[in-house]
Amino acid sequence: MTASRGFLRRAALTVTAGAAALVLTACGGDGDGNSHDMGSMASESGSPKAGASGKAGTGGHNKADVGFAEEMIQHHRQAVDMAELADSRAASPEVKELATKIKGAQDPEIETMSDWLTAWGEKVPEDMAGMGHDMASGMPGMMSAEDMADLEKASGAAFDEKFLKLMVEHHEGAVEMAETEQAEGKYAPAIDLAEDVITAQTAEIKQMNKMLDRS
Template sequence: MTRSIRPLTRRAALVAVTAAAGLVLAACGGDGDSGGSGHGATSSPSATSSPGAGAGAGAAASADASAGAHNAQDVSFAQGMIPHHRQALEMARLADGRASSGKVKDLAARIEKAQDPEIRTMTGWLKAWGEDVPEPSSGMDHSAHAGMPGMMGGQDMAMLEKASGEAFDTMFLTMMVEHHEGAVEMATTEQDKGRYGPAKAMADDIVTAQTAEIAEMKKLLGKG
């Protein structure tokens, strides 16, 4: 579904989209109002995980108490979504010093607020289950997870890191739409095949919140 290194034509198309959407985003510049409910309203750690969400003793104790209640899909979901969320956080943290639109900055802040606690929650599950926790990628190199739905390749991340202003806004939104679509796909699989209740609940929240954010981002790009 995604490529670790997109063809030159894909990157050229992205640059073209950046130029075409500049006028739409210019109208949003400096506007700090939220463009949608986003993760913050639907995906708090307390709503998506067992009591004591995170990598602490509470999450471990809860998961241990439910021994046998998870399956291989639950493990795959957590091991895949952790690096997927980490890349989203890397993208979101670039917005503060590069984005020109207040709405883009607000969206990025909401993504970070929602997904960082979810990473800690999933880490807690994996540790409690005795499963491997994915190691953080080196810098912006996510080549080890390049085949995952919605993951950006190294060249895409490098382009985003070098962009600024309206060009950054459009590139960020375009890439994050694809990233969110991948997360929704992964979460939908967990909804269908997972067994562990808190993991399925988190998947529900991801589908709801990120689908809403996709619509919000497309509107900012003038596609809504």
């Protein structure tokens, strides 16, 4: 009986130990499996964001976006050239302040659009300084070489009036170009920039017209 009880006790202990080992193995397996599954889920949940970010940065543009960037870069460059003349030629502090504002807004936009073209594998237009602005005179609101030469020769109140009149025309052209981008473009950042151009330059057109009325 003693031997029998001893045998039964050992058998029970063996079964208990085996069961415990199975439980531990199962728990360990579940833990690894859950960790892997959670990692996969995290990876999968993150991948759509990564894909969306990549697409937003490198794709989703069309010919209208490329044309908008190419032409607006040149358009902005001329506006900056005009604005730089005001520092030494304008008589009105308000004209000088406006010119500084225009340059400060459009220089960074030129850089942004240049970056888009580079990312798209397109050529950034050459700076027309010294080559005559008639090369891009087909764009709405662009000044001719003669207009720019006349502005460069003017000073004082005469410069102020000429600058305001030419810049109103120039801004109206930019707004027209931006509206075309909104209607035909695909690249969201370019459409957003077009909206910024319309908002800012429409407000400046109103300001310049008021300044002209007072002169």
